[in-house]
Amino acid sequence: MGIERKILAGWLIDGSGEQVRKDVLICFKDGYIKSIETSKDPNAYKSYGLNPKPKNYSNATVIPCLIDSHVHLAMSGSVDPKIRQFQLKADDNDIRGEISNRIRNHLLHGIIAVRDGGDKKGHVLRYKRDCFIKNTDSFNLQTPGSAIYRKGRYGSLIGKPVSEKRNLAEEVTAHEKSIDHVKIINSGLNSLRDYGKRTLPQFSEYELTEAVKAAKRFGLKTMAHANGETPVKIAVDSGCHSVEHGFFMGYENLQKMAEKKIYWVPTAITMKAYSESCQNIKTESEIAKKNFDHQLEQITMAKDLGVPVALGSDAGSPGVDHGKALIEEMKIMVSSGYSIEEAIRCATFNNADLLGLKEIGLLEKGKQASFIIANGNPSDLPGSLQNIEKVYIKGKPMND
Ligand SMILES: [Zn+2]
Known part of the structure; x- marks a missing residue:
């Protein structure tokens, strides 16, 4: 003793x-x-x-201690196109030291658990298996392996497409069994050319509902990447456990998420980082800033409606650095009307609940x-x- x-x-x-x-x-x-x-x-x-x-x-x-509920440990926050290209082709040996450094950066900011959002080649899952062995008392790493998306749509940066031989639920069942949660991509990215342009959902409500059920059979939660009213509505109605990004999802989705207690991970910092890093391309920078401002309005709405918010930075996106980005996301919450106590709750209690961590x-x-x-x-x-x-x-x- x-x-x-x-x-x-x-x-x-x-x-x-x-x-x-x-x-x-x-x-x-x-x-x-x-x-x-x-x-x-x-x-x-x-x-x-x-x-x-x-x-x-x-x-x-x-x-x-803090928790970041949306990171990409296999990716750097660098805005250098060469680095961003390289990391998509890199093999495990190139990337393992980088993953360790990123975990170190999280720890230096007091972040002791992260939920990964996936990578194309499944580096983080193998890192966890080969280098990390198991979640220790000092750091908890949860990963979906690769995210799952529909062939021909957005997703190749962080995932693998549904195989032609399978439907979405079968793909979930066939996915690596050592994963900690399932990540499904159900929309595109925010447009940096046409402000507020919506993309079609990747999956129907039926497909996503069956996929969520398949994940549940393995005791896994489903995190859904979704922007825009329809893709988010489908994610919410299918029983996904969290909506990632949720740009332009609108009031009705927020209202339903408050009722059903579905977590929202706004990752607002990504658009602020874009607007700052692409200042030489005036239109893109301005549109990224407008996307950011719109997200702040939705965050304020979420507070008024009582939507449970879990804070994630999307670290590994361009200009979004592991560790410090979560602190920036907390600042955004405070500037959107959250008290410091509430912003901290989103990055601690709420994230622990979403990740199923009962002791922290x-x-x-x-x-x-x-x-x-x-x-x-x-x-x-x-x-x-x-x-x-x-x-x-x-x-x-x-x-x-
Ligand atoms: Zn992400």
Whole structure:
């Protein structure tokens, strides 16, 4: 049995969405939280005769470790066309070191779990099998292998098409069995030429419903890439567990997602990054910015309607870097009207729920002592997460 450790935090945001608490004493032992109390004396660390003395973080804010619910670990956020081309052709040996570096970047930002959105050749799935062995206490990696799309439609960057011999549900059944969830692409990408142009759905409601059922038989959830009213409506009506992107999905879909408690992963940062990285192509930059602004309006609507939002960055998209992009996405949530407590809930409690991780994402008695210590008070968040003071994972400072 280990010894009980204590830290005094100036402020605590526990991941539930509840208001920040001031001056708290967090006690943990053997990796789990024993108690969280409001400290009667904020200077208690000076007079505590306890052994060991609580560590003093009275000028810092403690939040749960973060989770990114949409990344592409096989891809870099570089905007260099040569790098983007290379990574599509690369073999496992070229890419494994890069995946390790990206996981390291997530950890440096206090992100201890990620849900991958797929890659063309299934690099991440094999990385997990050969290099990562199993999910450890310090990092949880969930991957669909390759995403699934309809031949001739968008998807070759991150997936494999449904084979001509099979229907979608059969393809799901035939997919690698060691995957953690199924990823299905049900629309195209946002147009950077015609603002708001919708693409047709890739699959019918019947096809997608059968595919979701097939995934459920293996105990797997389905994440659906969908933009525009009809592709999102089909994803929602088919029982998919999350809608990825959801640009231009409209009020009615948001309303239904609030009712059915289906998670939305807005990945708004992708359009902001595009608008900044392609400034030499004026029209594309302007349209990306308009797509971004429209998504902010939908995020505000989602807050008013009570749509459960899970935060994912789509790191690996052009200009969207692993680790820091999730912090940018949190800033976007705050600028769309979410309180800092609510934005943190989306990146902690909600993401843990979507990923089925019961021990993390919330700081309360019995949960893992996995938290971030960010210098300054809550008004410095989320910016203060760009350069965090310390990360504790299961009760241990990360450097250890
Ligand atoms: Zn993606």
